[in-house]
Amino acid sequence: MAEPAYTVASDSETTGEEKSSSTFAEIAIGIDIGTSQCSIAVWNGSQVELLKNTRNQKLMRSYVTFKDGVPSGGVSSQLLHEHEMLSGAAIFNMKRLIGRVDTDPVVHASKSLPFLVQTLDIGVRPFIAALVNNVWRSTSPEEVLAIFLVELKAMAEVQLKRPIRNVVLTIPVSFSRFQLTRIERACAMAGLHVLRLMPEPTAVALLYAQQQQQTAHDNMGSGSEKIALIFNMGAGYCDVAVTATAGGVSQIKALAGSAVGGEDLLQNMMHHLLPDAESLFLDRGINEIKSMGLLRVATQDAIHKLSFQHSVQIDVDLGTGSKISKVVDRGEFEDVNRKVFEKCESLITQCLHDAKVQIEDVGDVILVGGCSNIPKIKNLVLNVCKRDELYKGMNPLEAAVCGAALEGAVASGLSDPFGNLDLLTIQATPLAIGIRADGNNFVPIIPRNTTMPARRELLFTTVHDNQTQALIFVYEGEGKTVEENHLLGYFKITGITPAPKGVPEINVCMDIDASNALRVFAGVLQPGSHLPAIPFMEVRMPTVDDGHGWCAEALHRAHGSSLDLVTVQKKI
């Protein structure tokens, strides 16, 4: 099929009715790539439809096997047995690994996975490899994700009988912009163009907005808003959002997220069952990987059963001489994972606080994600929100992908005669963005939970007399010092007119557009006047690549504080 000769932008000049038919071929599809499962959905002209693979599954396992050298993913291939996934040839949990360096605790926690994750703790990407015919075949999370996306894309193209190019992907709230570029790269490798990367709970919020609009259609624009709290916990991440909804507009008030999920529950449980697992599996031979796989499957199974029964008998022969035979009850499971549950609670509290919303004002509490079946998760969400009931209107495993498909249709400029696409998400920034100044401090310029698109600026000045250059380090995160945050990039501004310290004025402005692209402008102002001494520099972020942890340190070693900045007291 040929590429359509029109663009969405030019189409929006025509009327709505014409638009819906002519842009149909360009509707972006929604993809929810989960740590453990993934799904794909599309607006079919009247509603959102989840696509099924040839085995009639709507939810597909997120993994890729490198057996016999030819990679194949969970979309098409059928595992003969769960254990095959754990033979060393299959790579999974890529969402936990993507865009992380080997000093990251999440990467360290992934070392118990039944394939090779090697860390050298120097701030570069970890060595990840699959065991193929007893040889380690190196790969990267981007490659694994791309292979998987190619399969998803092929599956959708066959079913929709059109080429797929534009996608809306859901992402965890806590993803840094650097991780987002990795996701984009994986999509590009698969021949997909990312229209939007949507934090998972905001996709759910959009679906909720649509449902609210359908139930109270005549209420549109009346301004009576409903506040909902969305708690999403999957295998890899936990996200919370507070949204205010009215008339199909979902306004994200606050977001909070962390890399805790079902995988942590599983690992804590595995550690509980076999405390010396680490040392046992240090040598990654085929047998150790097999044992790790066996333990993993048995533990996973037990956790699933504990959602429905109070205790479970675990019997597993690890094959290396050690056998586990144990009865585990629900209390034990909750005890082992106390810290994870505490983190979940604190995320909800933080999100409500950031949204400046009292718990009494929350209308609906929505619980979604793979962990939503766990009784403890249900209870803690209800407890923190002081509720007896959760919102019942959506499938917890399909809500995010449905929201992504809706956003795909809306962002493609589609309209629906029944007003089902009369929707809008007003997003907020999940993490603060700022620069390094005042020594080693992180000075936010766009704070967390700022409505997007956004543009903010701040004035800085020099720390040395006759300083003519300054380095702008752009960071993202919540930490007070820069080391706690993600480095997005850096650039140098030159041409500062020699003057005593504190006199030159350096303006740093940040701009995030609706598609979440970040641009940083920096420039020096002429002393006395307010014209720039030299043209402003405009830099699209992030600019750093792998091993970025090194760069800041190396620059500090090379230049000391000679290129530093401090904030000017008055905020412009």
Place this chain on the structure above:
Amino acid sequence: MSGTLTLTAATTLFSLPENRLSSTHNTTPASFTKTPSAAHLRRCKVSARACTETRPETCRSRGSLYEILRINNNASQNEIKSAYRSLAKVYHPDASVSHPESDGRDFIEIHNAYATLSDPASRALYDLSLGARRQRRQTVSSSSSSPFDFCPTRRWETDQCW
């Protein structure tokens, strides 16, 4: 009409990257007339201001925050929220009815107006400054609000150079 008032550093300063942005991302000449939104909000808070000339091009952002949201000065919180939502549906870059050249500048302005007016404390403060401003305005007839207006030559220069 000529009446001149103080020019705060912030306004022109802000306008520089602003203009540059519009020139790189918009091909329509009309986009130059868009007023930097944050500057607008700030100016409103900074209080009285007047202008040296009335610009022939109309700024969409002209007038008070209430005018931006197209509501009365005594609008209720519900009316403010509802106005914000309906305007968002038109001016948000994601909205389907949005104009192709929309780059979010209008929406930022609308959101800033909403952010000020939806918070009772900041709304009260703004109402006070609005009262002061209206008194001053009696001496000057123009109500154009672009920061460039305070210094036409500078505006020309930035338009040409960036």
